[in-house]
Amino acid sequence: MARIEYAPAPESRAVVKLRRQYGLFIDGEFVEPASGEYYATINPADESPLALIAEGGEADVDRAVRAARRAFTKWSKLSGAERAKYIYRIARILQERAREFAVLESMNNGKPIKESRDVDIPLVAAHFFHYAGWADKLEYAGFGPNPRPVGVAGQVIPWNFPLLMLSWKIAPALACGNTVVLKPAQTTPLTALLFAEVCQQAELPAGVVNIVTGHNQTGAAVVAHKGVDKVAFTGSTAVGRQIAETVAGTRKRLTLELGGKGANIVFDDAAMDQAVEGIVNGIYFNQGHVCCAGSRLLVQESVAEEVVARLKRRMQTLRVGDPLDKNTDVGAINSAAQLARISELSDSGSTEGAERWSSDCALPDKGFWFAPTVFTNVSQAHRIAREEIFGPVLSVLTFRTPAEAIEKANNTQYGLAAGIWTEKGSLILKMASELRAGIVWANTYNKFDPASPFGGYKESGYGREGGRQGLAGYLEADHV
Ligand code: NAP
């Protein structure tokens, strides 16, 4: 099919002022790591180095936790309205500097600028606004009359929504009067470090937010530190399990947001064009690096052929390439390691007998890329139907009745998200009540709002982030 060629529409990088090297953000300033070691963070779209990042170790984590503890004494005693002033100020600065954050996020993560600009960064600011609003209303949040902060929160986040995950962690923690030590993912530290500058600009008291960059062992040090009262983790189920073991038997509180294998369920009466858009948004948004991605399409047998044909036609129009080009729909895979994992799992799909089809887009020579891919003839036993691929790869299964759809959708170790496409309200309600998933979308997919709670069942973790429910993890209260 002929595709209209668009002229390139690159977003300017000039808004971003990168430093050559970034220290750790501890007690309100950037400091050298104890080891003196730095590693390079790159742009996954062309593998060019962006900056040198401090490798934080146990001594640095200790220093950050102590700073957070000292800051807690004063921060926790401020009135909610006083804390809210700072959080509102952060939210407004994030809006003012939105373009800078969007460009930097796309450079370090590989996601298309239209997503970082229109989805990630606006949602980040919205999260801070939302939780600023809660700070002076905590006694009305439904947790009893005297909610108190937990203390120092140790927070570890992944690379797929770097700044958004930071906001989900930091905004509620601060609103409730806690202080934090946050470890960004090793591949995507830059927007967290720019956020540290925003904390300075907002004159947030020193030590309330500390950012310690580094690798796995830096995260492990945050989780294990005796001075941490609450651990909040978003990432893989394997690492979540290790963290649960570390925290077991301590006084620490724990919330885990882990992996998923979401079912996007299309009934024969669904509005077909909208459903196809929803399928595309469900799995190709953010290169499929989405824990709640609709990575399993369950389509009613009578319309399966037509849905798949329309889906392929739509996939041919997806523009894959330069994340900073405003026309781009699908950007770069975040790392060589993630690309290897996506390739390995996709190869297993072919080996196990599923039928593979990819859009015939041209991929850039440099950087990490994977064409949008769909597998048909998938059975429930295939690895691509069971394991989280975390890439732009969709597995299609079919069903005949609602009961079969529910059984197949629930046949997974995970339980994060699901989607339903039908005109029948009664069917939506029935499905939603029987699906074992923390989030169920109806006739839409991947819709986020700071007021709605997000979290999983089963091996997708426990605890909720967002909304009133998202306060619970950060409060000591009579009814938490
Ligand atoms: P990951 O390996 O679990 O890493 C997540 C974070 O934990 C990173 O900062 C990582 O540091 C750190 N880490 C690694 N090992 C650790 C340990 N033993 N102790 C403490 N921290 C440790 O996950 P990922 O591969 O980066 O992200 C992909 C996975 O995250 C997918 O499975 C996806 O489903 C899940 N995820 C879930 C959600 C959700 O909300 N439920 C959101 C996003 C992603 P390094 O960066 O150095 O590895």
Ligand code: MG
């Ligand atoms: Mg990792």
